[in-house]
Amino acid sequence: MSERLAGRIALVTGSTSGIGKGVALGFAREGAKVVVTGRREELGRRTVAEIKAEGGEAAFCRADIALKEDVLALSRFVGDTYGGLDVLVNNAAPAARARAEDGSLADSSEDLWDDLYNTNLRGACLVSKYVMPFLIKSGRGSVINIASIHALRGTGWDAYSMIKGSIVALTRSMAVGYSGDHVRVNCVCPGLVRIERNVDLEQEGASFAKTLRRHLTPPGQPEHIAHFCTYLASDESEYVTGSIFSIDGGANAKWGE
């Protein structure tokens, strides 16, 4: 185990599965103590068990980040368990639902818009707001917001794009606002990343075949996002804030299909 994040405490929202789980595992492998969170308790405890089996340190706190009382309890858990926080990854989103239901405004439901807003955007704001005192106290706080290529390219997923675009704008604004507190804020925009629920991407039909053709590489893995988040969490990126990074196999670089 190397030690790029030794002595750091990290909170990764939505680390019960997918990219968030990959980031939690990646941080722990670099020596961070990790708070794992999400609503699915069994999966959260499994992430912690996997981290501990590799010799890392982690703890699970169940929280629905759309609920203020859960976010306040999560913040208390961070303080009680590890006594502070250096890194926050705002990753949680109703990603599976967006993938199944999003489309044009006419075709998607207001309920989906509300879920995306309440979890992905307002949830990220709530968590940031209530753990910010820890990040400021750290003196080397790093916030990493997970957006998407949908924030940068028109894809026809209207509600998801609206929320992810807002996360990009929020990142720049927070970076300015918290610069005096030595809290850096950056944003990662992944392309298509293969996770547990979309492991069979090639079988997903026409819209995914089109997305895959936009990439210059095979689909990403959670580890690819984790490696970049590790850089943003560490001192190696101390000169980096307010930046938006496409980690997307070249999908944002390509004109047309």
Ligand SMILES: NC(=O)c1ccc[n+]([C@@H]2O[C@H](COP(=O)([O-])OP(=O)(O)OC[C@H]3O[C@@H](n4cnc5c(N)ncnc54)[C@H](OP(=O)(O)O)[C@@H]3O)[C@@H](O)[C@H]2O)c1
């Ligand atoms: N996979 C991709 O191709 C891709 C590409 C670009 C961007 N992204 C972004 O990457 C992030 C992770 O998505 P993923 O693809 O890894 O999907 P995922 O496995 O479904 O992860 C979503 C995570 O968010 C959590 N979550 C959802 N609603 C929540 C709530 N109300 N409160 C707390 N946690 C909640 C889920 O945990 P619980 O269900 O346990 O609550 C889960 O851990 C999302 O922001 C997504 O938009 C993914």
